[in-house]
Amino acid sequence: QWDGGDCSLTVDDPWKKCEALQCWRFFNNSRCDEACNTPECLYDNFDCKNQEKTCNPVYEKYCTDHFQDGRCDQGCNTEECGWDGLDCAGEVPEHLADGVLVLVVLLPPEELLRTGTAFLQKLSAILHTSVRFR
Numbered sequence: 001q002w003d004g005g006d007c008s009l010t011v012d013d014p015w016k017k018c019e020a021l022q023c024w025r026f027f028n029n030s031r032c033d034e035a036c037n038t039p040e041c042l043y044d045n046f047d048c049k050n051q052e053k054t055c056n057p058v059y060e061k062y063c064t065d066h067f068q069d070g071r072c073d074q075g076c077n078t079e080e081c082g083w084d085g086l087d088c089a090g091e092v093p094e095h096l097a098d099g100v101l102v103l104v105v106l107l108p109p110e111e112l113l114r115t116g117t118a119f120l121q122k123l124s125a126i127l128h129t130s131v132r133f134r
Contacts, residue, residue, distance in 0.1 A: 014042060015040075015041060015042070017040040018036070018038070018040045018041035018042075019038075019040065019041075020033075020035035020036050020038070020041055021035075023035070023036035023041040023042070023044065026044065027042065027044065027045050028045045028047070029047065030047060031047055032044060032047045032048035033047065033048075034048065039128065043128070046126075049126075054080055055076075055078070055080045055081040055082075055121075055125065056075070056078075056080070056081070059075045059076055059081065060081070062075070062076070063075070063076035063081045063082070063084065063121065064117060064118045064121055065117070066084070066087075067082060067084065067085045067087075067117045067118075067120065067121040068084075068085030068086070068087060068117065068120065068132070069085070069087065070087060071087055072084060072087045072088035073087065073088075074088065079125065079128065080125055081121070081125065082120070082121040082122070082124035082125045082130065083124065083130055085120070085121070085124070085130060085132075086130045101131070103123075105119075116133065120132065120133065
């Protein structure tokens with residue numbers, strides 16, 4: 001604890017739940033280490049992101065326009081398209097996860113409101129989870 005938590009963010013071992021061996025050594029090496037590309041291994045610092053699929057260009061505009069609209073669109077119900085904003089999930093509990101994610105978005109509020117659906121869809125795909133405004 002020589003850093004007083006400044007560097008470790010007071011997290012004892014962020015790779016504690018990582019089952020792959022020594023992912024901490026490969027973290028942020030700008031190479032995809034597939035065994036470390038899991039939530040428990042901090043997604044290999046997103047080094048594998050460039051190899052991932054993107055939302056099918058045929059569906060992308062449609063999926064953006066129909067993201068979190070309350071209707072399930074199977075063509076959009078993929079990780080790459082943000083799981084259709086959980087529209088296909090059936091019953092979604094009110095409390096999805098512990099914690100709060102705070103983002104500072106440098107856009108005028110009216111532009112964020114206008115492009116909010118696309119923003120949430122892209123952010124959901126990047127973070128490998130569903131994200132909503134509160």
